[in-house]
Amino acid sequence: MRLIIAASLLVFFTSQVFAQSVEVDESDATPPAQDEPSTGKGKANEYFQNRKKNVRRPSEQSSANTGATPRFMAVHVGTFFAGQAYRWSDSDENNVGKLNAGVTYRLGEWVNSMDWSIRIEYTSYDLNNGGAKKLSFSPILTFPDANSRFPLYFGGGAGAGLFIQQVRGKSPVALDWQLFAGVRFLNVIERVGLMLETGLKNHVFVTSWGQFNGVFINLGAVFAF
Numbered sequence: 001m002r003l004i005i006a007a008s009l010l011v012f013f014t015s016q017v018f019a020q021s022v023e024v025d026e027s028d029a030t031p032p033a034q035d036e037p038s039t040g041k042g043k044a045n046e047y048f049q050n051r052k053k054n055v056r057r058p059s060e061q062s063s064a065n066t067g068a069t070p071r072f073m074a075v076h077v078g079t080f081f082a083g084q085a086y087r088w089s090d091s092d093e094n095n096v097g098k099l100n101a102g103v104t105y106r107l108g109e110w111v112n113s114m115d116w117s118i119r120i121e122y123t124s125y126d127l128n129n130g131g132a133k134k135l136s137f138s139p140i141l142t143f144p145d146a147n148s149r150f151p152l153y154f155g156g157g158a159g160a161g162l163f164i165q166q167v168r169g170k171s172p173v174a175l176d177w178q179l180f181a182g183v184r185f186l187n188v189i190e191r192v193g194l195m196l197e198t199g200l201k202n203h204v205f206v207t208s209w210g211q212f213n214g215v216f217i218n219l220g221a222v223f224a225f
Contacts, residue, residue: 076220
């Protein structure tokens with residue numbers, strides 16, 4: 001009788017141990033294939049895909065962080081408050097420079113240094129022998145660059161001046177140069193700002209004697225877009 005009871009107890013406890021071992025194996029089993037992205041290689045791929053979506057290109061980051069503007073243009077109008085003309089008309093004259101208007105467009109940039117632009121201007125003069133009108137085309141350098149947002153700037157340039165109206169016997173072509181300093185405020189109203197500029201303008205005739213020196217002042221608008 002005792003032998004039967006002992007055998008029964010042995011079978012009972014053996015079955016319980018076996019059942020527990022089966023339960024442990026099921027809980028530690030490898031997750032189904034669809035759960036693989038949560039760990040290991042699948043998780044790493046998911047991480048890099050999300051990072052690629054969130055990281056912007058260097059140019060976009062630079063534009064967002066520094067407020068860089070790919071295009072810059074200024075439009076100005078002004079006059080001369082001093083000027084001398086030498087051997088242009090019958091005699092040397094003072095204060096012959098009148099209207100000065102133009103547009104400046106940035107063509108390139110040395111990053112964190114200066115801008116390279118083209119300036120096209122219209123200038124009128126009033127001489128004893130008559131009036132003169134000139135179109136000027138001048139590459140110019142200005143520093144610091146517009147993207148620095150620094151309000152003060154300095155620059156200069158040289159180019160060709162073509163007279164669309166000239167006094168008799170004088171060259172229709174001149175060599176122009178200018179030096180200037182100014183102040184500019186970008187984005188005063190959205191993408192439109194203001195500028196005030198003053199400096200020296202000079203031209204020398206190419207095929208005849210004569211030249212002009214003047215001190216100018218210009219007021220205008222700047223566009224960063």
